[in-house]
Amino acid sequence: MTGLLGGNGAGKTTTISMLLGLLLPTAGRIEVLGVDMVRHRHAVLPRMNFSSPYVELPHRLTVRENLTVYGHLYGLSGVKRRVEELAEHLDLTRFLERPSGGLSAGQKTRVALAKALLNRPEVLLLDEPTASLDPDTADWIRTYLERYRQETGATVLLASHNMLEVDRLCDEVLMMRQGRIVDRGTPAALLARYGRGSLEEVFLDIARARTAGEATDREPADAAE
Amino acid sequence: MTSTALHPNPTFSPRRVGAMVLRYWYLLRGSWPRFLELAYWPTMQMILWGFINQFMASSSNWVANGAGVLVSAVLLWDVLFRGQLGVSVSFLEEMWSRNLGHLFVSPLRPGEWVVSLFTMSLIRTIIGVVPAALLAIPFFGYSVFSLGLPLAAFFVNLILLGWSLGLLIVAMILRYGMGAEGLAWIVVFMLAPISAVYYPVSVLPEWLQWVALSLPSSHVFEGMRAVLFGGAMRWDHLAWAVGLNAVYMALCTWVFLYSFKQARVRGALLQTGE
Numbered sequence: 001m002t003g004l005l006g007g008n009g010a011g012k013t014t015t016i017s018m019l020l021g022l023l024l025p026t027a028g029r030i031e032v033l034g035v036d037m038v039r040h041r042h043a044v045l046p047r048m049n050f051s052s053p054y055v056e057l058p059h060r061l062t063v064r065e066n067l068t069v070y071g072h073l074y075g076l077s078g079v080k081r082r083v084e085e086l087a088e089h090l091d092l093t094r095f096l097e098r099p100s101g102g103l104s105a106g107q108k109t110r111v112a113l114a115k116a117l118l119n120r121p122e123v124l125l126l127d128e129p130t131a132s133l134d135p136d137t138a139d140w141i142r143t144y145l146e147r148y149r150q151e152t153g154a155t156v157l158l159a160s161h162n163m164l165e166v167d168r169l170c171d172e173v174l175m176m177r178q179g180r181i182v183d184r185g186t187p188a189a190l191l192a193r194y195g196r197g198s199l200e201e202v203f204l205d206i207a208r209a210r211t212a213g214e215a216t217d218r219e220p221a222d223a224a225e
Numbered sequence: 226m227t228s229t230a231l232h233p234n235p236t237f238s239p240r241r242v243g244a245m246v247l248r249y250w251y252l253l254r255g256s257w258p259r260f261l262e263l264a265y266w267p268t269m270q271m272i273l274w275g276f277i278n279q280f281m282a283s284s285s286n287w288v289a290n291g292a293g294v295l296v297s298a299v300l301l302w303d304v305l306f307r308g309q310l311g312v313s314v315s316f317l318e319e320m321w322s323r324n325l326g327h328l329f330v331s332p333l334r335p336g337e338w339v340v341s342l343f344t345m346s347l348i349r350t351i352i353g354v355v356p357a358a359l360l361a362i363p364f365f366g367y368s369v370f371s372l373g374l375p376l377a378a379f380f381v382n383l384i385l386l387g388w389s390l391g392l393l394i395v396a397m398i399l400r401y402g403m404g405a406e407g408l409a410w411i412v413v414f415m416l417a418p419i420s421a422v423y424y425p426v427s428v429l430p431e432w433l434q435w436v437a438l439s440l441p442s443s444h445v446f447e448g449m450r451a452v453l454f455g456g457a458m459r460w461d462h463l464a465w466a467v468g469l470n471a472v473y474m475a476l477c478t479w480v481f482l483y484s485f486k487q488a489r490v491r492g493a494l495l496q497t498g499e
Contacts, residue, residue, distance in 0.1 A: 014492065020330040023492035045332045046234050055326040055495065058252070058318070065251045072244030073331040075234070115327070 001149055003166035004159040005199075006176030007207045012159040013052075014179070016125050019157070020050055032123055044123075046074060051116035052127035053109060059101025063092060063111050066100055067118065074119040086114040090144065106137035113141065117148065124148075124156045130165060138162075142169060163199040173199070175206045182206055234332050241333050245341030249315050250348075263349055267303045267357035274299040275365040291453040293367035295423060300358050300369050301449060302422045304380055305442055306413050307353045308387020309394070311346025313409035316395045320403060326495040335485050339478075342395075343388050350384060375452050379445045382466040386441045387413070389470070389477040396477070396484035399493065421446045441466040441473070 004012045017023035018030055021041035030037040035044040057066045071079035087093045090110045100111055130138035149156055160166050167187045175183040187199055194202045253259055278295040281288040319325050358369045394412055397405045420442035426434050437443040448462040488494050
């Protein structure tokens with residue numbers, strides 16, 4: 001699982017949009033699972049999926065209807081069975097006949113995750129999957145994602161502002177600023193390189209354009225401003 | 226990690242078209258006011274023009290000689306209007322629910338989506354216009370179905386023009402955002418005065434007649450009157466309607482695909498909505 005970190009406007013959502021083929025890059029190439037996403041994205045889209053609290057599912061359709069429609073779009077066999085299986089895994093069974101728009105933020109996040117897992121994606125892109133969730137629900141989601149990753153071996157790209165989440169879930173972190181990857185490494189390697197005790201301090205160093213060398217000369221990060 | 230539950234990803238998948246039709250059907254069946262709205266205006270229009278037809282028949286030989294000419298005209302006009310609206314409104318449902326982002330990261334292709342919009346337009350038009358056409362029989366003793374086989378040709382040509390207009394409106398909304406939403410309800414009425422719906426093309430000033438004859442709808446309504454007044458099918462009008470429809474459909478499809486690609490360039494598919 002790879003974390004995508006950066007301040008507001010750093011380019012995380014833009015990166016995810018380009019990886020999904022929703023946004024055409026102005027330069028360069030994008031390959032997912034060895035496929036050129038600009039020219040042949042339809043060859044790989046059935047093997048990918050995406051979830052974001054900022055792109056909701058149609059409110060007036062029930063949870064079951066939404067998941068059924070997407071199950072057919074992804075060409076699943078046994079759509080009804082898969083929907084019920086995911087509803088059970090994500091504790092959504094009692095909400096299946098409820099309109100998606102009437103659910104709480106935590107329930108909507110679980111429905112969005114169910115939609116994102118319908119096709120058992122090999123590449124899963126998550127844009128702030130626990131934004132605006134209470135700590136208990138957020139922890140539940142993180143645990144589920146950890147289990148999914150372990151069971152399937154899927155590649156997960158996680159854009160998040162939650163450093164604890166990234167520290168817990170991610171094997172590698174990409175740090176972004178102004179549309180560029182300015183640093184990368186395991187959470188432990190980044191902490192060591194910047195001489196910090198938490199990813200949040202590393203994030204502040206990078207957001208404030210301090211290099212690893214400069215950061216190790218200052219302590220603590222916020223006191224230096 | 227395997228994806229054995231997945232089928233191959235064909236260039237065109239009827240199943241994905243069906244999934245989108247299902248999505249719009251779920252929306253429609255979940256709301257009886259939407260059903261009512263579909264049939265309400267065509268029925269009201271038919272009743273209004275039915276009474277006008279009855280009144281005019283008593284004072285005008287032209288109307289008297291063409292039984293139900295105004296009722297037929299209003300019902301066929303509604304085919305064009307509902308056909309266009311069926312495409313535009315189904316598209317707007319995606320904009321209102323901010324669902325385009327999810328749809329276009331799924332394997333759904335633009336062409337499949339367009340076919341599903343056309344299918345829903347056909348369903349919505351039938352739900353809207355057929356009850357009005359059936360009610361005209363007991364209300365005014367006139368059946369539009371008495372037009373016979375030509376009715377099918379008129380219907381097909383008008384709904385095709387409605388789809389072309391619908392695609393054009395979708396393209397405009399993709400380009401200019403929800404600020405262009407109002408176009409869905411007004412664009413078709415720009416065609417009404419020059420489509421010769423209730424009067425012949427010859428009524429128009431000469432320069433405007435050329436504009437009118439560049440529309441498939443004018444040829445359909447001229448053809449309808451030829452059947453009602455003389456009983457003869459005007460094949461020349463039908464040929465013009467088919468040819469013009471082919472041109473407009475090709476043009477509007479190109480404009481739609483161009484706008485869709487531009488929306489990807491701007492990243493608008495993820496951000497469009499209210």
